[in-house]
Amino acid sequence: MVVPPTLQPPFLLPPTARLRHDPGGMIPAKADLRRALRGRRRDFAALLDREGRLREAADALAAQALPHIRDARVIAGYWPIGSEADPRPLLHALHDRGRAVALPRVTTPESPMTFHRWRPGDTLVAGGHGLLQPADGAPALLPDLIVTPLVGFDRRLMRMGQGAGYYDRLFARFPDIRRIGLAWSAQEVEEVPADPWDMPLHAIATEREWIEPETA
């Protein structure tokens, strides 16, 4: 029997968290907000692009994040798709400083995301959703810091991603690994609707600032 994806068990959740907690009838809110925020991110990146400032913004993002994450030894980043905050200058800077850098690889929706070594110039392989991922031969690495792309975030350091659950499941499995979000400043909202399984980030970098609990 083929089980529809929505009925597959969320394996890592405690039984009480399996039913969506939705006291105020908020379930559509998350999907609506995700759509709105993707639109806002696209508009913001398009504006930067029109002004010829995308590279400058990516450099500013790297400058905000680098001082706070350069102590990590193995950093998991991501290869940007669409209008995501561009972490590439940051990944190059980390590599230049002798850090190991890894990129995510996903296969099926159920399989956990894995991380594989990336070095400048490595060939990446097309995955679904426009993703470029490390090739089969790239060695798997266990990061001590994860840099995650965001669709939206708030000052409590709660995040919203693609909604596929890859990062949620990863964070539940490795709660001790530092979780740093990257976003364009335009992706901030007053409050991301949080589900029981959502784990806050330790910090967020935008092209404008570094946001930590003390400064939030």
Ligand SMILES: Nc1nc2c(c(=O)[nH]1)N(C=O)[C@@H](CNc1ccc(C(=O)N[C@@H](CCC(=O)O)C(=O)O)cc1)CN2
């Ligand atoms: N750059 C990047 N790499 C990543 C992720 C990500 O969000 N960004 N992932 C995070 O999980 C994993 C891949 N999973 C993904 C799951 C769903 C969609 C997705 O639904 N994409 C939309 C396009 C969204 C947009 O235009 O912004 C789609 O295909 O319709 C993308 C990636 C690992 N690698």
Ligand SMILES: Nc1ncnc2c1ncn2[C@@H]1O[C@H](COP(=O)(O)OP(=O)(O)OP(=O)(O)O)[C@@H](O)[C@H]1O
């Ligand atoms: N710890 C977990 N174990 C198993 N499934 C999980 C876990 N956490 C979340 N999920 C599932 O992942 C799906 C995506 O959740 P959510 O809408 O919160 O995504 P998100 O906040 O955009 O994050 P992501 O970047 O991980 O996609 C939900 O269907 C949820 O049931």
